[in-house]
Amino acid sequence: MKILSIDIETRSNIDLAKCGVYKYCDTDRFDILLFAYSVNYGAVKVIDLANGEKIPQDILNALEDETVIKTAYNSQFERICLSRYTGYPIGEYLSPNSWNCTMVWASTLGLPKSLAGVGSVLGLEKQKMTEGKDLIKFFCVPNKSGEFNDPVDHLEKWSAFKNYNKRDVEVELQIQQRLIRYPVPEFLWGEFYRSEEINDRGILIDRTLVKNALTMAEKSNAELIDKLKELTGLENPNSVPQIKGWLSQQGLTMDSLGKKEVAKAVKSTEGTLKEVLALRQKSSKSSVKKYVAMENCMCSDDRARGMFGFYSANRTGRWSGKYIQLQNLPQNHMPDLEQARGLVESGNYDAIELLYDDIPDTLSQLIRTAFVPRAGMKFVVADFSAIEARVLSYLAKESWRTAVFADNGDIYCASASAMFGVPVEKHGVNGYLRQKGKIAELALGYGGSVGALKAMGALDMGLEEEELQPLVDSWRAANPNIVRFWWDVDRCVKNTVKNRVTTETHGIRFFYQSGMLFIQLPSGRWLSYVKPRMGENRFGGEAVTYEGVGGTKKWERIESYGPKFVENIVQAISRDILAHSMRTLSHFFVCGHVHDELIIECSMGVSLYAVCEQMGRTPHWISGLLLRADGYECSFYKKD
Incomplete structure (x- = not known):
């Protein structure tokens, strides 16, 4: 057998x-x-x-x-x-x-x-x-x-x-x-086995904290609803049609009661209207549902397992989050996080109500802290610094960026400096330009333009509409090798699909076989695109299309182009580097991971420096890439 x-x-x-x-x-x-x-x-x-x-x-x-x-x-x-x-x-x-x-x-x-x-x-x-x-x-x-x-x-x-x-x-x-x-490939099955071991281990959850958080959320929500009933006279203020109707009667017509729309309306209203919208904001805080998800999937030994889907993203091979979904947990910014956590764990609702104006937000910020190490152990949380920016810069040979990483510099400041031709220091000279450098870095690396900046929240961060196109132009002018990389990849993909020939650029190989487009990565892994062919994009130009699961979540024909393929390549290589670090650190009890971060449950004597040093070792297959891993220790999971 x-x-x-x-x-x-x-x-x-x-x-x-x-x-x-x-x-x-x-x-x-x-x-x-x-x-x-x-x-x-x-x-x-x-x-x-x-x-x-x-x-x-x-x-x-x-x-x-x-x-x-x-x-x-x-x-x-x-x-x-x-x-x-x-x-x-x-x-x-x-x-x-x-x-x-x-x-x-x-x-x-x-x-x-x-x-x-x-x-x-x-x-x-x-x-x-x-x-x-x-x-x-x-x-x-x-x-x-x-x-x-x-x-x-x-x-x-x-x-x-x-x-x-x-x-x-x-x-x-x-x-x-x-x-x-x-x-x-056998090495990929090895990654699968390690991923399954992490799923089998699971992460310990503080059952008492979860139970008390849910009880407090229910009590707080009931109080908010009672207050909304009192202010509006509505039978069910949770009903979207009812609350929309009431708002309309007050002279405020809202097409949507989404988070962004309500937050915007709160800023522009006064009096009872403002109070109702603010209460609506609090009562609709959906992130406390994460506590329900924890309760649902916690095993009898209080560990949540099976939360990482191996190779769930077809185009990159990245992991996906399942059930609780660590990938999209709310961040915590409270200075007194440990105090708030202690009050919830002890079930002290009166103290929480007295000390914190927004109970749903407080509970939301405490979600991460429900993950805890075993008694006598600690968490070491380590992640890669600017991993995608480093990989993109390395592949495109954008040397000024690589120099920033070599000096452990701030890429957002350096990017702003390159874009605007002046020195930029965080909290220092021209520091206000750093935010523009950051939004440009996050939105524009894969061919994004004005729309990408808006989607990334540029207008909400205080940028003006007329600033956006110049920002795009400045970033591209400062990164000519990255722009060239996009279109070199675009040419290779089109040539491979049109002529069924193998092409190569920037150490990435493209080939066609049996009705599939393959992109060979430095790790030896490939990305696959089903039934590629030439088509026409929405602007009337030439484009490559292939079959896959698209924005509708259905199997359909998807249009793509050079920068999008570059995004797939960079994210896929970043994923391979994380997989390599899982292997490097496999002697530790890795119990979770999020994008470019590893969560390790370990004894108190384990050195944070040693973990970060080992994690930051560059794989042999991408020699010359400058990696850096940073981390912190904690007695419960949090965002440092």
């Missing part, structure tokens, strides 16, 4: 979509109903566990045997469920080191995330059965009485469910056969 392909059907009283597979299995009402498998690409067999059949012993042995490769579509689900089935306690799981994921394989080629989507794009002979969703709801989710439907009472549906289970393995095997020419 060399390859064991698996698909399982399960049931649980836990909502899988909200809570994730680790919590889904952490209940006495979890069961595996069906186990479909294929050995060495052979005929698929289905074991009916719900009706007393047993998984053969040689198959059970293979689950533990690291010489046997186990494959599944979204293999994390099968691995964690089977860990529970085979008797592993919560917090311990089958080793991921011999589990390959067909979904990851498909993702490395720019294909959809879903099994049905991949089957459709590849035009497989056997497709995923569409009736599966209804069958899963029928057998795997408790009915209205809270019980599960018994297969014995629904034999026809159960037979269809077994066929569905078998078909999923058959579809997976077809996908593997179609992708065989593009195997996932």
Whole structure:
């Protein structure tokens, strides 16, 4: 036995979509109903566990045997469920080191995330059965009485469910056969295994803090709603139509009650109107929902697991955040963060109400602090300094920028200085120009123009409309090699797609093969674009298009051009550098990561300097790139 392909059907009283597979299995009402498998690409067999059949012993042995490769579509689900089935306690799981994921394989080629989507794009002979969703709801989710439907009472549906289970393995095997020419590199499987180890470890959550924060949020919101009722006379001030109607009666017409629109209106109104809008701001603070997400996916040992989706971004291979989503937690700026945290943890609502004007905002700023290390341990949080700016400067050979990084300078000040031809120092001479340098750096590195500056909040930061185009022009004039890099990449991509030839620029290789555009990165990894062809952009010019998941979240044809491909390349290389640092620091207990940041749970004696020094080591495959990692220590997670 060399390859064991698996698909399982399960049931649980836990909502899988909200809570994730680790919590889904952490209940006495979890069961595996069906186990479909294929050995060495052979005929698929289905074991009916719900009706007393047993998984053969040689198959059970293979689950533990690291010489046997186990494959599944979204293999994390099968691995964690089977860990529970085979008797592993919560917090311990089958080793991921011999589990390959067909979904990851498909993702490395720019294909959809879903099994049905991949089957459709590849035009497989056997497709995923569409009736599966209804069958899963029928057998795997408790009915209205809270019980599960018994297969014995629904034999026809159960037979269809077994066929569905078998078909999923058959579809997976077809996908593997179609992708065989593009195997996932072994080093990438190594990254996957490390990612799964981090998911298995999870991050400890302060359950008391979460419980008290939710209680306080509920009490605060009830008080805000009562105040809104008193001021407006509305039955339900939470109702958007009702509050819009009331505002209109006061002479203020608002098309949207979004955060930005309400914040803007608060500044321009007075009296009762201003008070109502300010209360609306507070009561609609959505970030406290993160506490609910924590409560949902926290396992019985208080650790939240499975929060990082490997290779979730097709075009770059970046990780995505799941469930709690560490990638978009609110920042904390409170000077007395520890004091506020202590008051919430002790449940002292009166003190919170007395000391802090905005309770929802206070609770929002404390969300990060719910993540804590084990007793006697600390967090070391380390991240790369300006990683994308460094990679972009290195690839484009923009030497003045590289000199800034070599001197550990401030790239925002240096950029403003290059743009405006005067010295700029943070909190010093011409310091007011630093903000313009910062907004330009964040918005313009990948071909962005006036629209990108606006999207980045340039107008909200005090810049005037007439300043924006000159800002774009100044940044591009100061960075001619980056601009040249955009259009060198653009020419290479177009030439490769048009003429099916291999091209290269700035150490990046472009080639066409079997209806795919590949971009080879310095790490050896490739980016893939499905069915590329030449098309026309919205300005009537020539453009490259390809198939992928677009802004509509659906599979569609997407238009792209040089700067956008550069963005993919730079973000992908930055991702590879983070993956390299995970390997370098794999002897530590890495328990989380966010973009370019690692969260390490470690003993008190671990040196912050040593962690940052190791993290900042440049990979051999991009020799000459100047990296720097900075960090801090904390007894609870926060933004330093």
